[in-house]
Amino acid sequence: MAWYLPLCVFFLCNIVICVHGSYEDDALYLIRSTPSNLVLDGSNSKVSMQHFDGYKPQLWNFKKGLRPGLFVIVNNSTGNVLDVASDNTVVLGREKNGTLNQQWFLHFNGRLVNAGIGKLLDVRGGKFVAGNPLIVHPDNGSGAQDFIVKEKQTCGN
Incomplete structure (x- = not known):
């Protein structure tokens, strides 16, 4: 079943810009780095960049989040989700806790x-x-923050 997700940008002034996307629940x-063609890999507790090999830890499912426009990114291999550690830097795969x-x-410019x-x-x-592991960082305009999300059937290598 397809569901439509308003992909939103929130600004400090409470202005919201949304781009609508569609994701299939199943x-x-x-999630591919645009400049490098490397993909997110959830093989370990710390999510890292790897060459695409098609294994389950590199495949992700998008689930509806707590509010419209938000989503949870679930690893196909572990069932764990993309999460930010308590120090707000390292992106980890953990069990879903709703935070x-x-x-x-x-x-809208391809940044998660x-x-x-x-x-x-x-x-x-x-x-x-x-x-190389992933982190979260304030927007700095670099290619290190550019990602593209593609359905597996259309990804290729």
């Missing part, structure tokens, strides 16, 4: 934003190498 997605640190929205702290998913140090 579909699997890759805003596990809620995300997609900025954590709803709990308003920081963007970021490739640590801008180093596009396999195994």
Whole structure:
């Protein structure tokens, strides 16, 4: 069953810009770094960038979040979700607990934003190498924060 998700950008002035997207509840997605072509991999407790090999830890499902425009990103292999650690830096795969640190929205320019702290998913140090962990960081305009979400059937390698 398809559901439509308003992908929103929240500004400090309470202005919201939404771009509507559609995700299938049972579909699997890759989250790919635009500059490097590496994908998010949930093989370990710390999510990292890896070359696409098609294994389950690199496939993700998008579930409706607590509010319209928010979603939870669930790893296909572990069932754990993208989460932000208590120090607000390292992105971890943990069990779903319903907190805003596990809620995300997609900025209209292809950046994944954590709803709990308003920081963007970021490739640590801008180093596009396999195994490099992900962090959250304030928007800095770098390519390390550019990601594309594609359904598995259309991803290719």
